[in-house]
Amino acid sequence: MARSLLSHLPVLSNSASPLASSLSCAITPSKCFGRHLFVRPEASSFQCLCTLSLSEPAVPETSSSVRKRIVSGVQPTGSIHLGNYLGAIKNWIELQNSYDTLFFIVDLHAITLPYETRQLAKSTRDTAAIYLACGVDTSKAAVFVQSHVRAHVELMWLLSSATPIGWLNRMIQFKEKSRKAGDENVGVALLTYPVLMASDILLYQSDFVPVGEDQKQHLELTRELAERVNYLYGGRKWKKLGGRGGTIFKVPEPLIPPAGARVMSLTDGLSKMSKSSPSDQSRINLLDSKDAIANKIKRCKTDSFTGLEFDNPDRPECNNLLSIYQLVSGKTKEEVAKECQDMNWGSFKPLITDALIDHLHPIQVRYEEIMSDLAYLDGVLAEGAARATDIADATLNNLYQAMGFLRR
Ligand code: ATP
Ligand code: MN
Numbered sequence: 001m002a003r004s005l006l007s008h009l010p011v012l013s014n015s016a017s018p019l020a021s022s023l024s025c026a027i028t029p030s031k032c033f034g035r036h037l038f039v040r041p042e043a044s045s046f047q048c049l050c051t052l053s054l055s056e057p058a059v060p061e062t063s064s065s066v067r068k069r070i071v072s073g074v075q076p077t078g079s080i081h082l083g084n085y086l087g088a089i090k091n092w093i094e095l096q097n098s099y100d101t102l103f104f105i106v107d108l109h110a111i112t113l114p115y116e117t118r119q120l121a122k123s124t125r126d127t128a129a130i131y132l133a134c135g136v137d138t139s140k141a142a143v144f145v146q147s148h149v150r151a152h153v154e155l156m157w158l159l160s161s162a163t164p165i166g167w168l169n170r171m172i173q174f175k176e177k178s179r180k181a182g183d184e185n186v187g188v189a190l191l192t193y194p195v196l197m198a199s200d201i202l203l204y205q206s207d208f209v210p211v212g213e214d215q216k217q218h219l220e221l222t223r224e225l226a227e228r229v230n231y232l233y234g235g236r237k238w239k240k241l242g243g244r245g246g247t248i249f250k251v252p253e254p255l256i257p258p259a260g261a262r263v264m265s266l267t268d269g270l271s272k273m274s275k276s277s278p279s280d281q282s283r284i285n286l287l288d289s290k291d292a293i294a295n296k297i298k299r300c301k302t303d304s305f306t307g308l309e310f311d312n313p314d315r316p317e318c319n320n321l322l323s324i325y326q327l328v329s330g331k332t333k334e335e336v337a338k339e340c341q342d343m344n345w346g347s348f349k350p351l352i353t354d355a356l357i358d359h360l361h362p363i364q365v366r367y368e369e370i371m372s373d374l375a376y377l378d379g380v381l382a383e384g385a386a387r388a389t390d391i392a393d394a395t396l397n398n399l400y401q402a403m404g405f406l407r408r
Contacts, residue, residue, distance in 0.1 A: 067098070067099050067100040068099050068100065068207040068208065069099060069100040069101070069102070069204055069205060069206050069207050069208075070092075070095055070099040070100070070101050070102075070206060070207065070208045070209065070210060070255070071101070071102045071103070071104070071200065071201055071204050071206045071209060072088055072092060072101075072103055072104075072209060072210050072211070073103060073104040073105060073106040073109075073146065073200065074088060074089065074105065074106065074127055074131075075105075075106050075107075075109045075110045075127075075275065076105050076106070076107050076110050076120065076123035076124040076126065076127040077110045077113075077115060077123065077275050077276065078123075078275035078276065079126075079275065079285040079286070079287060080126075080127060080130050080275075080285065080286045080287075081263075081273055081274075081275060081283040081284060081285050081286065082263055082273060082283065082284040082285075082286070082324065082356075083262075083263035083272060083273035083274070083283070084275070084286075085134065085286055086263050086324070086327050086328075087211075087213075087262065087263060088210060088211070089130070089131060089134045089136070090134065090327075091210050091255075092131075092134075092136055092141070092210065093134065093135040093136065093137075095210060095255075096136065096137055096140040096141045097140065099207075099208070101140065101141040101142070102141065102142045102144070102204055102384075102387075102388055102391075103131055103136055103141050103142070103143050104143070104144050104145065104146045104149075104200070104384075104388070105124050105127045105128055105131075105144075105145050105146060106146045106200065107120060107124050107145055107146050107147050108146050108147050108152060108153065108196060109146070109193060109196060109197070110123070111189065112177075112187060112189045112190045112193050113177065113181060113186075113187075113190065113276065114181075124145055125371070125374065125377060125378075126371075128143060128145070128377060128380070128381055129367050129370040129371050129377060130286055130287075130363075130367060131143055132366070132370050132377075132380070133363045133364070133366035133367035133370055134286075134363055138380050138383070138384070142383075142384040142387040142388050143380055143381065143384040144381055144384030144385040144387075144388050145381055145385065146200065148381065148382075148385035149203075149385055149388045149389050149392050150389075151199075151203055151389065151392035151393055151395070151396045152196065152199050152200055152203065152392070153196075153199075154396055155199035155202065155203055155392075155395070155396055155399065156192070156195050156196045156198075156199040158396075158399055158400070158403060159195050159198055159199055159202075159225060159229065160192060160195050162225065162228055162229050162232055163192075163195050163198075163225060167194075167221055167224070167225075168191050168192065168194060168195070168221075169191075171194055171217060171218065171221070172217055173193075173214065173217070173218070174190060174191055174193070174194075177190055177276070178190055178191075193218075194218045194221050194222070195225070197215075197218050197222065198218075198221065198222040198225045198226070201219075201222050201252050202222065202225075202226055202229075202249045202250075202252075202395065203391070203392040203395045203396065204388070204391050204392065204395070205249065205250040205391070205395060206250065206252045207250065207252060207253065208252060208253050208254070208255040209222075209252050209253070209254055209255065210254075210255040210256070211254055211255070211256065213256060213262045214262070214272055215254075216254055216256070219252070219254045222252060223251050223252065226249040226250070226251045226252070227251055229248055229249060229399070230247045230248050230249055230251075233248060233399070233402040233403050234246060234247050234248045234402060235247075237402070238398075238401070238402040241401060241402060241404060242401065243398065243401045243402055244398075248395075248398055248399055248402055249395070263320065263323070263324065264316060264317070264320040265277065265282040265283065266281065266282050266283065266284070266296055266297075266300035266301065267279060267281055267282045267300065267301050268282070268301065269301065269315075269316030269317035269318075269319070269320050270316050281296060281299060281300075283296075284296060284297075284356060284360075286360060286363060286364070286367075287364060287367065288360070290357050290361075293353060293356050293357055293360070294353050294357075297349050297352060297353045297356070298349060298353075300317070300321070301317050302317055302318070302321075302345045303315055303317060303318060305318070306344075307340075307341050307342055307343070307344075308321075308322060308340040308341060308343050308344075308345075308348055309322075309337065309341065310322050310323070310333060310336075310337055321348070321352060322336055322337070322340060324352065324356070325340075325348075325351065325352045325355055328352075328355045328356055328358075328359040328360075329355045329359075
Protein backbone atom coordinates (compact mmCIF):
# COMPACT_ATOMS: atom_id res chain seq x y z
CA MET A 1 0.00 0.00 0.00
CA ALA A 2 2.76 2.40 0.96
CA ARG A 3 4.48 1.72 -2.31
CA SER A 4 1.40 2.30 -4.40
CA LEU A 5 0.84 5.56 -2.58
CA LEU A 6 4.42 6.56 -3.15
CA SER A 7 4.00 6.14 -6.86
CA HIS A 8 0.73 8.01 -6.63
CA LEU A 9 2.14 11.05 -4.90
CA PRO A 10 3.74 12.66 -7.93
CA VAL A 11 0.36 12.53 -9.59
CA LEU A 12 -1.24 14.19 -6.59
CA SER A 13 1.30 16.93 -6.25
CA ASN A 14 1.43 17.68 -9.95
CA SER A 15 -2.28 17.59 -10.58
CA ALA A 16 -3.12 21.01 -11.90
CA SER A 17 -6.75 21.91 -11.85
CA PRO A 18 -8.05 24.52 -14.22
CA LEU A 19 -9.30 27.84 -12.88
CA ALA A 20 -12.95 27.19 -12.29
CA SER A 21 -15.59 29.68 -13.19
CA SER A 22 -16.50 30.25 -9.55
CA LEU A 23 -13.18 31.94 -8.96
CA SER A 24 -13.69 35.45 -7.76
CA CYS A 25 -11.24 38.02 -6.58
CA ALA A 26 -11.95 40.66 -3.96
CA ILE A 27 -9.80 43.06 -5.88
CA THR A 28 -10.87 44.17 -9.33
CA PRO A 29 -8.98 42.18 -11.96
CA SER A 30 -7.14 45.23 -13.22
CA LYS A 31 -5.71 45.84 -9.77
CA CYS A 32 -5.07 42.24 -8.82
CA PHE A 33 -1.59 41.10 -9.75
CA GLY A 34 -2.37 37.53 -9.09
CA ARG A 35 -1.44 37.43 -5.44
CA HIS A 36 -4.98 37.58 -4.05
CA LEU A 37 -7.38 34.83 -4.85
CA PHE A 38 -10.60 33.93 -3.20
CA VAL A 39 -11.91 30.44 -3.37
CA ARG A 40 -15.47 29.30 -3.06
CA PRO A 41 -15.72 25.56 -2.89
CA GLU A 42 -19.25 24.59 -3.87
CA ALA A 43 -21.77 27.14 -2.71
CA SER A 44 -20.02 27.82 0.56
CA SER A 45 -18.37 31.04 1.43
CA PHE A 46 -14.93 29.95 2.48
CA GLN A 47 -12.23 32.40 1.91
CA CYS A 48 -8.84 31.27 0.84
CA LEU A 49 -6.12 33.61 1.95
CA CYS A 50 -3.73 32.30 -0.59
CA THR A 51 -0.93 34.06 -2.36
CA LEU A 52 -0.80 31.87 -5.42
CA SER A 53 0.28 33.21 -8.76
CA LEU A 54 -2.37 33.03 -11.44
CA SER A 55 -0.43 30.43 -13.37
CA GLU A 56 -0.77 27.97 -10.49
CA PRO A 57 -3.88 25.92 -9.81
CA ALA A 58 -6.09 28.08 -7.66
CA VAL A 59 -9.52 26.62 -7.26
CA PRO A 60 -10.07 23.22 -5.75
CA GLU A 61 -11.29 20.87 -8.44
CA THR A 62 -13.76 19.03 -6.34
CA SER A 63 -15.37 16.92 -8.99
CA SER A 64 -12.22 15.34 -10.36
CA SER A 65 -11.26 11.81 -9.43
CA VAL A 66 -8.31 13.06 -7.40
CA ARG A 67 -9.89 15.19 -4.73
CA LYS A 68 -8.02 18.01 -3.09
CA ARG A 69 -7.06 17.15 0.44
CA ILE A 70 -7.88 18.90 3.69
CA VAL A 71 -6.58 18.15 7.18
CA SER A 72 -7.52 19.68 10.49
CA GLY A 73 -7.54 18.89 14.18
CA VAL A 74 -8.43 20.03 17.66
CA GLN A 75 -6.45 19.51 20.87
CA PRO A 76 -7.97 17.22 23.48
CA THR A 77 -7.41 19.72 26.23
CA GLY A 78 -10.24 21.02 28.38
CA SER A 79 -13.57 21.04 26.67
CA ILE A 80 -14.43 21.76 23.08
CA HIS A 81 -16.05 25.16 22.88
CA LEU A 82 -18.09 27.20 20.47
CA GLY A 83 -14.94 28.73 18.96
CA ASN A 84 -13.57 25.29 18.05
CA TYR A 85 -16.96 24.35 16.69
CA LEU A 86 -17.78 27.46 14.65
CA GLY A 87 -14.17 28.13 13.66
CA ALA A 88 -13.31 24.56 12.74
CA ILE A 89 -15.51 21.47 13.24
CA LYS A 90 -18.79 22.85 11.85
CA ASN A 91 -17.04 23.72 8.62
CA TRP A 92 -15.56 20.25 8.26
CA ILE A 93 -19.05 18.81 7.80
CA GLU A 94 -19.47 20.68 4.56
CA LEU A 95 -15.89 20.18 3.43
CA GLN A 96 -15.96 16.39 3.79
CA ASN A 97 -18.44 16.21 0.90
CA SER A 98 -16.09 17.82 -1.57
CA TYR A 99 -12.61 16.99 -0.37
CA ASP A 100 -10.49 14.11 0.75
CA THR A 101 -10.52 14.88 4.47
CA LEU A 102 -8.51 13.77 7.48
CA PHE A 103 -9.59 15.04 10.89
CA PHE A 104 -7.49 14.17 13.87
CA ILE A 105 -7.33 14.71 17.58
CA VAL A 106 -4.02 16.40 18.21
CA ASP A 107 -3.12 14.79 21.50
CA LEU A 108 0.61 15.40 21.03
CA HIS A 109 -0.10 19.12 21.01
CA ALA A 110 -2.06 18.80 24.23
CA ILE A 111 1.08 18.15 26.28
CA THR A 112 2.77 21.44 25.41
CA LEU A 113 1.44 22.97 28.63
CA PRO A 114 1.08 21.17 31.97
CA TYR A 115 -1.85 18.75 31.72
CA GLU A 116 -3.64 16.06 33.69
CA THR A 117 -2.36 12.60 32.67
CA ARG A 118 -5.49 10.91 33.98
CA GLN A 119 -7.62 13.07 31.70
CA LEU A 120 -5.75 12.80 28.41
CA ALA A 121 -7.14 9.49 27.14
CA LYS A 122 -10.69 10.44 28.14
CA SER A 123 -10.43 13.87 26.53
CA THR A 124 -9.09 12.24 23.38
CA ARG A 125 -12.10 9.93 23.11
CA ASP A 126 -14.45 12.79 24.04
CA THR A 127 -13.05 14.93 21.27
CA ALA A 128 -13.39 12.13 18.73
CA ALA A 129 -16.98 11.55 19.84
CA ILE A 130 -17.70 15.25 19.45
CA TYR A 131 -16.35 15.21 15.89
CA LEU A 132 -18.75 12.40 15.05
CA ALA A 133 -21.63 13.98 16.97
CA CYS A 134 -21.15 17.21 15.03
CA GLY A 135 -21.55 15.28 11.80
CA VAL A 136 -18.11 14.12 10.72
CA ASP A 137 -18.91 11.09 8.59
CA THR A 138 -16.36 8.30 8.73
CA SER A 139 -17.43 6.99 5.36
CA LYS A 140 -16.04 10.24 3.97
CA ALA A 141 -13.38 11.42 6.40
CA ALA A 142 -10.57 9.63 8.22
CA VAL A 143 -10.83 10.31 11.96
CA PHE A 144 -7.83 9.37 14.05
CA VAL A 145 -5.62 10.20 16.98
CA GLN A 146 -2.40 12.02 16.10
CA SER A 147 -0.19 9.91 18.39
CA HIS A 148 -1.49 6.72 16.75
CA VAL A 149 0.34 7.71 13.58
CA ARG A 150 4.00 7.77 14.53
CA ALA A 151 5.07 9.62 11.42
CA HIS A 152 3.90 12.91 12.99
CA VAL A 153 6.66 12.93 15.58
CA GLU A 154 9.23 11.47 13.23
CA LEU A 155 8.65 14.09 10.59
CA MET A 156 8.72 16.76 13.22
CA TRP A 157 12.32 15.86 14.08
CA LEU A 158 13.38 15.96 10.45
CA LEU A 159 11.64 19.30 9.97
CA SER A 160 13.19 20.71 13.15
CA SER A 161 16.59 20.53 11.54
CA ALA A 162 15.38 22.83 8.76
CA THR A 163 13.50 25.30 11.01
CA PRO A 164 15.35 28.48 11.96
CA ILE A 165 14.79 29.17 15.64
CA GLY A 166 14.01 32.81 14.81
CA TRP A 167 10.87 31.67 13.00
CA LEU A 168 9.62 30.00 16.16
CA ASN A 169 10.55 32.88 18.46
CA ARG A 170 8.36 35.14 16.34
CA MET A 171 5.16 33.15 16.89
CA ILE A 172 2.54 35.22 18.68
CA GLN A 173 0.93 32.19 20.31
CA PHE A 174 4.29 31.13 21.78
CA LYS A 175 4.90 34.61 23.13
CA GLU A 176 1.43 34.84 24.67
CA LYS A 177 1.30 31.34 26.12
CA SER A 178 4.86 31.38 27.43
CA ARG A 179 4.32 34.75 29.09
CA LYS A 180 1.21 33.40 30.80
CA ALA A 181 3.01 30.23 31.85
CA GLY A 182 6.04 32.01 33.27
CA ASP A 183 8.55 32.28 30.41
CA GLU A 184 11.72 30.37 31.35
CA ASN A 185 9.76 27.53 32.88
CA VAL A 186 7.70 26.57 29.86
CA GLY A 187 8.52 23.36 28.04
CA VAL A 188 10.50 23.44 24.81
CA ALA A 189 7.50 21.81 23.14
CA LEU A 190 5.59 25.08 23.39
CA LEU A 191 8.25 26.67 21.19
CA THR A 192 8.45 23.77 18.74
CA TYR A 193 4.67 23.24 18.58
CA PRO A 194 4.45 24.88 15.11
CA VAL A 195 6.95 22.35 13.73
CA LEU A 196 4.69 19.54 14.88
CA MET A 197 1.74 21.34 13.34
CA ALA A 198 3.70 21.66 10.09
CA SER A 199 4.35 17.94 10.13
CA ASP A 200 0.63 17.27 10.76
CA ILE A 201 -0.16 19.12 7.56
CA LEU A 202 2.76 18.30 5.30
CA LEU A 203 2.64 14.55 5.96
CA TYR A 204 -0.65 14.37 4.09
CA GLN A 205 0.28 16.59 1.13
CA SER A 206 -2.66 18.76 2.14
CA ASP A 207 -4.01 21.32 -0.28
CA PHE A 208 -6.02 23.32 2.25
CA VAL A 209 -6.12 23.71 6.00
CA PRO A 210 -9.30 25.18 7.50
CA VAL A 211 -8.22 27.14 10.55
CA GLY A 212 -9.39 29.93 12.77
CA GLU A 213 -7.46 33.16 12.51
CA ASP A 214 -5.36 32.25 15.54
CA GLN A 215 -3.63 29.60 13.45
CA LYS A 216 -2.86 31.74 10.41
CA GLN A 217 0.67 32.51 11.53
CA HIS A 218 1.41 28.84 12.18
CA LEU A 219 0.13 27.95 8.76
CA GLU A 220 2.31 30.61 7.18
CA LEU A 221 5.28 29.03 8.95
CA THR A 222 4.21 25.63 7.59
CA ARG A 223 4.20 27.04 4.08
CA GLU A 224 7.62 28.58 4.48
CA LEU A 225 8.99 25.39 5.93
CA ALA A 226 7.57 23.31 3.09
CA GLU A 227 9.19 25.60 0.56
CA ARG A 228 12.47 25.55 2.44
CA VAL A 229 12.59 21.74 2.62
CA ASN A 230 11.60 21.46 -1.03
CA TYR A 231 14.43 23.83 -1.86
CA LEU A 232 17.00 22.19 0.43
CA TYR A 233 16.30 18.56 -0.41
CA GLY A 234 13.87 18.35 -3.32
CA GLY A 235 14.25 18.57 -7.07
CA ARG A 236 17.39 17.35 -8.79
CA LYS A 237 19.24 16.76 -5.52
CA TRP A 238 16.64 14.22 -4.56
CA LYS A 239 16.70 12.61 -7.98
CA LYS A 240 20.45 12.13 -7.73
CA LEU A 241 19.80 10.18 -4.53
CA GLY A 242 17.50 7.85 -6.41
CA GLY A 243 14.22 9.64 -5.63
CA ARG A 244 11.60 10.85 -8.03
CA GLY A 245 12.75 14.49 -7.85
CA GLY A 246 10.33 17.40 -7.79
CA THR A 247 8.74 18.80 -4.66
CA ILE A 248 8.68 16.77 -1.48
CA PHE A 249 5.83 18.68 0.11
CA LYS A 250 2.79 20.35 -1.27
CA VAL A 251 2.55 23.93 0.00
CA PRO A 252 -0.85 24.19 1.73
CA GLU A 253 -3.27 27.10 1.72
CA PRO A 254 -5.35 28.35 4.65
CA LEU A 255 -9.10 28.20 4.35
CA ILE A 256 -10.71 30.68 6.70
CA PRO A 257 -14.47 30.94 7.13
CA PRO A 258 -15.66 34.55 6.92
CA ALA A 259 -17.84 34.42 10.01
CA GLY A 260 -16.87 32.47 13.09
CA ALA A 261 -13.19 32.66 12.20
CA ARG A 262 -12.63 34.21 15.58
CA VAL A 263 -15.21 33.64 18.26
CA MET A 264 -14.43 35.89 21.18
CA SER A 265 -14.58 35.32 24.92
CA LEU A 266 -17.91 35.93 26.66
CA THR A 267 -16.15 37.95 29.32
CA ASP A 268 -13.91 40.01 27.05
CA GLY A 269 -14.84 40.73 23.45
CA LEU A 270 -11.22 41.47 22.61
CA SER A 271 -9.70 38.08 23.46
CA LYS A 272 -10.54 34.85 21.73
CA MET A 273 -12.67 32.15 23.26
CA SER A 274 -10.13 29.56 24.34
CA LYS A 275 -9.90 26.16 26.01
CA SER A 276 -6.91 27.24 28.01
CA SER A 277 -8.61 30.26 29.58
CA PRO A 278 -8.98 29.54 33.31
CA SER A 279 -12.48 30.99 33.38
CA ASP A 280 -15.20 28.59 32.24
CA GLN A 281 -17.52 31.59 32.20
CA SER A 282 -15.60 32.90 29.18
CA ARG A 283 -16.77 30.14 26.85
CA ILE A 284 -19.75 28.03 25.84
CA ASN A 285 -18.65 24.40 25.82
CA LEU A 286 -20.33 22.14 23.32
CA LEU A 287 -21.44 19.85 26.14
CA ASP A 288 -22.70 22.59 28.48
CA SER A 289 -26.13 21.93 29.96
CA LYS A 290 -29.08 24.18 29.15
CA ASP A 291 -28.75 25.83 32.54
CA ALA A 292 -25.05 26.44 32.12
CA ILE A 293 -25.63 28.04 28.72
CA ALA A 294 -28.44 30.24 30.05
CA ASN A 295 -26.31 31.24 33.01
CA LYS A 296 -23.24 32.09 30.95
CA ILE A 297 -25.25 34.22 28.53
CA LYS A 298 -27.03 35.93 31.42
CA ARG A 299 -23.71 36.93 32.94
CA CYS A 300 -21.71 37.61 29.78
CA LYS A 301 -20.18 41.02 29.15
CA THR A 302 -22.32 43.50 27.21
CA ASP A 303 -22.38 47.28 26.76
CA SER A 304 -24.72 50.18 27.30
CA PHE A 305 -25.23 51.40 23.73
CA THR A 306 -28.74 51.59 22.29
CA GLY A 307 -29.76 48.84 19.88
CA LEU A 308 -27.55 46.02 18.63
CA GLU A 309 -25.20 46.12 15.64
CA PHE A 310 -22.42 44.27 13.85
CA ASP A 311 -18.96 45.63 13.11
CA ASN A 312 -18.81 48.56 15.51
CA PRO A 313 -15.20 48.49 16.77
CA ASP A 314 -16.33 50.08 20.02
CA ARG A 315 -18.70 47.14 20.59
CA PRO A 316 -16.65 43.93 20.31
CA GLU A 317 -18.98 42.00 22.63
CA CYS A 318 -22.02 43.00 20.61
CA ASN A 319 -20.42 41.96 17.34
CA ASN A 320 -19.35 38.66 18.85
CA LEU A 321 -22.77 37.78 20.27
CA LEU A 322 -24.58 38.73 17.07
CA SER A 323 -22.11 36.64 15.04
CA ILE A 324 -22.64 33.65 17.32
CA TYR A 325 -26.40 34.08 17.04
CA GLN A 326 -26.12 34.31 13.25
CA LEU A 327 -24.15 31.10 12.99
CA VAL A 328 -26.17 28.96 15.36
CA SER A 329 -29.53 30.19 14.07
CA GLY A 330 -28.50 29.66 10.44
CA LYS A 331 -29.70 33.14 9.51
CA THR A 332 -27.82 35.57 7.31
CA LYS A 333 -25.94 38.53 8.71
CA GLU A 334 -28.48 40.89 7.13
CA GLU A 335 -31.39 39.03 8.69
CA VAL A 336 -29.79 39.16 12.12
CA ALA A 337 -28.82 42.83 11.76
CA LYS A 338 -32.42 43.67 10.91
CA GLU A 339 -33.97 41.43 13.55
CA CYS A 340 -31.79 42.78 16.34
CA GLN A 341 -31.21 46.42 15.48
CA ASP A 342 -33.83 47.74 17.90
CA MET A 343 -33.37 45.10 20.59
CA ASN A 344 -31.86 45.59 23.99
CA TRP A 345 -29.78 43.01 25.82
CA GLY A 346 -32.79 41.96 27.88
CA SER A 347 -34.64 40.80 24.77
CA PHE A 348 -31.62 39.49 22.86
CA LYS A 349 -30.18 37.27 25.57
CA PRO A 350 -33.12 34.81 25.72
CA LEU A 351 -33.07 34.70 21.92
CA ILE A 352 -29.41 33.72 21.65
CA THR A 353 -29.75 31.34 24.61
CA ASP A 354 -32.58 29.44 22.91
CA ALA A 355 -30.74 29.39 19.59
CA LEU A 356 -27.64 27.97 21.27
CA ILE A 357 -29.59 25.33 23.17
CA ASP A 358 -31.53 24.31 20.04
CA HIS A 359 -28.35 24.02 18.03
CA LEU A 360 -26.30 22.16 20.60
CA HIS A 361 -28.95 19.78 21.93
CA PRO A 362 -28.92 17.30 19.01
CA ILE A 363 -25.11 17.26 19.11
CA GLN A 364 -25.21 16.45 22.81
CA VAL A 365 -27.69 13.62 22.27
CA ARG A 366 -25.53 12.05 19.55
CA TYR A 367 -22.44 12.51 21.70
CA GLU A 368 -24.03 10.46 24.49
CA GLU A 369 -24.97 7.70 22.03
CA ILE A 370 -21.45 7.49 20.65
CA MET A 371 -19.88 7.47 24.10
CA SER A 372 -22.10 4.58 25.10
CA ASP A 373 -20.37 2.40 22.50
CA LEU A 374 -16.63 2.81 23.01
CA ALA A 375 -15.81 -0.30 20.97
CA TYR A 376 -17.36 1.39 17.96
CA LEU A 377 -15.49 4.63 18.62
CA ASP A 378 -12.16 2.88 19.04
CA GLY A 379 -12.80 0.95 15.83
CA VAL A 380 -13.37 4.21 13.96
CA LEU A 381 -10.10 5.58 15.33
CA ALA A 382 -8.15 2.43 14.41
CA GLU A 383 -9.48 2.49 10.87
CA GLY A 384 -8.68 6.20 10.54
CA ALA A 385 -5.15 5.69 11.82
CA ALA A 386 -4.51 2.89 9.34
CA ARG A 387 -5.59 5.07 6.44
CA ALA A 388 -3.58 8.02 7.67
CA THR A 389 -0.47 5.89 8.26
CA ASP A 390 -0.38 4.77 4.63
CA ILE A 391 -0.33 8.34 3.37
CA ALA A 392 1.99 9.65 6.09
CA ASP A 393 4.58 6.89 5.68
CA ALA A 394 4.82 7.58 1.98
CA THR A 395 5.71 11.22 2.62
CA LEU A 396 8.08 10.36 5.43
CA ASN A 397 9.93 7.81 3.30
CA ASN A 398 10.34 10.39 0.56
CA LEU A 399 11.92 12.83 2.96
CA TYR A 400 14.26 10.27 4.52
CA GLN A 401 15.41 9.41 1.04
CA ALA A 402 15.79 13.04 -0.03
CA MET A 403 17.74 13.84 3.13
CA GLY A 404 20.18 11.06 2.32
CA PHE A 405 19.41 8.58 5.11
CA LEU A 406 20.44 4.95 4.77
CA ARG A 407 17.15 3.06 4.56
CA ARG A 408 16.56 -0.47 5.73
P1 ATP B 1 -5.90 26.48 23.43
O1 ATP B 1 -6.40 27.67 24.19
O2 ATP B 1 -5.45 25.36 24.31
O3 ATP B 1 -4.92 26.82 22.33
P2 ATP B 1 -8.04 26.49 21.59
O4 ATP B 1 -9.33 26.84 22.21
O5 ATP B 1 -7.31 27.57 20.86
O6 ATP B 1 -7.16 25.86 22.73
P3 ATP B 1 -7.20 24.52 19.66
O7 ATP B 1 -7.29 23.07 19.88
O8 ATP B 1 -5.87 25.20 19.76
O9 ATP B 1 -8.24 25.24 20.64
O10 ATP B 1 -7.81 24.86 18.24
C1 ATP B 1 -8.60 23.93 17.50
C2 ATP B 1 -9.21 24.62 16.31
O11 ATP B 1 -10.19 25.56 16.77
C3 ATP B 1 -8.23 25.41 15.46
O12 ATP B 1 -8.59 25.24 14.10
C4 ATP B 1 -8.45 26.82 15.89
O13 ATP B 1 -8.16 27.74 14.85
C5 ATP B 1 -9.94 26.83 16.22
N1 ATP B 1 -10.25 27.82 17.24
C6 ATP B 1 -9.80 27.85 18.51
N2 ATP B 1 -10.31 28.89 19.17
C7 ATP B 1 -11.12 29.54 18.30
C8 ATP B 1 -11.95 30.69 18.38
N3 ATP B 1 -12.05 31.37 19.50
N4 ATP B 1 -12.65 31.06 17.31
C9 ATP B 1 -12.57 30.36 16.16
N5 ATP B 1 -11.81 29.26 16.00
C10 ATP B 1 -11.09 28.85 17.05
MN1 MN C 1 -5.23 27.24 20.17
